[in-house]
Amino acid sequence: MTDGIDLTRDGDLARLTLTRPAKMNAITHEMWSAIPEIVAGVEADPAVTVLVLSGEGEHFSAGADIGEFRDLRSTPEGVAAYDKAVDAAVDALAGMAKPSIAMIRGNCIGGGCQLSVACDLRFAAPGSRFGITPAKLGIVYHFESTRLLTELVGPAQARYLLLSGNLVDATRAREIGLVTDVFDDLERQTGEFAATLCSRSQTSVRGMNRIIGKIAAGLTEPDDEVHALRDEAARGADYAEGVAAFLERRAPNFTHR
Known part of the structure; x- marks a missing residue:
């Protein structure tokens, strides 16, 4: 170091x-x-x-x-x-x-x-x-x-x-x-x-952090990366777990790292 x-x-x-x-x-x-x-x-x-x-x-x-x-x-x-x-x-x-x-x-x-x-x-x-x-x-x-x-x-x-x-x-x-x-x-x-932050979905945290950075840098319309981030999240395990946990009234167990 x-x-x-x-x-x-x-x-x-x-x-x-x-x-x-x-x-x-x-x-x-x-x-x-x-x-x-x-x-x-x-x-x-x-x-x-x-x-x-x-x-x-x-x-x-x-x-x-x-x-x-x-x-x-x-x-x-x-x-x-x-x-x-x-x-x-x-x-x-x-x-x-x-x-x-x-x-x-x-x-x-x-x-x-x-x-x-x-x-x-x-x-x-x-x-x-x-x-x-x-x-x-x-x-x-x-x-x-x-x-x-x-x-x-x-x-x-x-x-x-x-x-x-x-x-x-x-x-x-x-x-x-x-x-x-x-x-x-x-x-x-x-x-x-x-x-x-550690307890939240890292798919959500990192995807939204990336999009905020792109907006701050001047992006005014969603680009291919933004669409990909949202599409991957919608298909991902964290989304399925988050919805299931909400409906079952329990804390989610997110696994994406």
Whole structure:
């Protein structure tokens, strides 16, 4: 495993943890570069249903490790190579069919916030702080990450966050849609929600997650993939079990992984 990242599995859950607490989990180029392969492994693992992304210690992440920038982003070619690694990490998370949850405490800033926005859901502790700070560094933010942010909070709030670089607290983040919910008992309540996702039909969860992503990316009419997802679900074992369980007034026992 890459230094600064740890992947563990606990039953249906995979947990990807940023493990540089002494550096507030600042994300190195090596860490960015490792994320796509890790995510691909989670997607391919039939034992895993949900991915939870978190940070070790008091903070989620203070962002990209700016200490590397003079060496790795000192030329246009270096900038392009670094950005390619960041974009690949964001695309991998945002493109998952299995649901992903960012579990956030402390600072979630810059590249850390970028990773959290690429997840499907964001749950935060009350003391969390959020910000996206390219305007403090003379950087124009990545297009796909800007799209994902704008999709979450709308153009006006995306402008507020990106143009100012100001930080917002967890309450404000929830108000503008940057955070899905704020939990007093973050670990327990996030685990409970993840368990709810695990209990549902994975045919439904992954199919709908994929379709939501396609709509967010601009799809306005169902394409062949959408039709195939719905047709396969209608013919699948989960549908038969779900209907039978409803009619028999019992909990369903979904088997699709």
